[in-house]
Amino acid sequence: MTANIIDGKQIAADLRASTKELVTEFINKYNNPPTLAVVLVGEDPASQVYVKTKTKMAKEIGMNVEDHFFEKTVSENDLLDLIHDLNSNKDVNGILVQLPLPDHINSRVIIDAIDPSKDADGFHAINVGRNSIGGDLLKKTFTPCTPLGCYLILKQHISDLKGMHAVIIGRSNIVGKPMAQLLLEESCTVSIVHSKTKNIEEMTRQGDIVVAAVGRPLMVKKDWIKPGAVVIDVGINRIDDPETGKTKLVGDVDYDGVAEVASAITPVPGGVGPMTIACLLKNTVDAALRQQGSE
DSSP: OOOEEOOHHHHHHHHHHHHHHHHHHHHHHHSSOOEEEEEEESOOHHHHHHHHHHHHHHHHTTOEEEEEEEOTTOOHHHHHHHHHHHHHOTTOOEEEEOSOOOTTSOHHHHHHHSOGGGBTTOOSHHHHHHHHHOGGGGGGOOOOHHHHHHHHHHHHHOSOOTTOEEEEEOOOTTTHHHHHHHHHHTTOEEEEEOTTOTTHHHHHTTOSEEEEOSOOTTOBOGGGSOTTOEEEEOOOEEEEETTTTEEEEEOSBOHHHHTTTOSEEOOSSSSHHHHHHHHHHHHHHHHHHHHTTOO
16 A cells, blocks of 8 residues: 555645635725734744744735744743733734743743734633634634644545544644544544553554654654554654755654555645644634624
C-alpha cells in the first residue's frame, strides 16, 4: 500500500478563496475590511517568518493587518495596556499574540486579557471551555487554528468520522486537547497518548486516525501505524540533512516508512502548516461578522 498524499496547500488555498469572498462581501456592506491585530514580542526568527506569512496572506484576501512589534524587554503591563486598547477599538476584529512570549511575561494572563469575541487563535479560557462543551456553543466560539486545520483536512478526506478510533499523540493546549474535543464532537473514539503513556507504540497502532503533535522529529515509525490508517502530521522540526550538509524540515512522523502502510498522510512541509494560517484568517473574518451580527 502507498498512501495518498493529502495536499494541505490546495485545501488551504480553497479555504482562503472562500474566506476572500466573505471579505469582499464584508467590505461592500460595511465599507471597511476585517482587521487582524498581530502582536509580536522579541526577534525570534521563526516567529518573525510566521507573522510575515500571516500578514502577507491576510492582505492577499483583502484583510487589513495591524502590526504591533515590541522588544523582548517589554513589560507585561505594557502588553496588557495594548490588549485593552485593541479590545476597545471597534475597528479591530481579531487579535493574535504570537507565542512563545519571553519568560518574564505570563502567557496565560496575556491571552485571557483578550476579548473572547476577538480571540482569533481560540486560546482564551472562555473559548477553550466552549469548545470543550461543544454543541451549540461551537457557533459562538473560536477553535485553535492548527487543530481546526487538521479537522478540516480529515473532513475533506473522510466524509463520516463516526465511530472511528482517533489516536492523538501529544496533549498540549494548542493542539492535542482541542483536537480531541473536535473529534469527540464527531463521535470518534479518542485516545490521547503522551510521554508518560505505557506501550505508546501499541496504543498508536490501534488508531484509524493518527494525529501526531508532539514536536519530536521522525518519532512515529512504520510499525506504529495500523495498515490503512489516516495520518495527520502536525510536527515541524528542523534537522541536519547528512546528504546535503544543510538542514531540512521534517514532521513527527517518519514519512517514507509510514507512507508505505497508511492510506493517506499529510506531508511536511505542505500539509497542516498552510491550513493553520488559513484557519486564522477564517476565524478573524468570522469574528468580524459576529461583531456585526451577520453570522
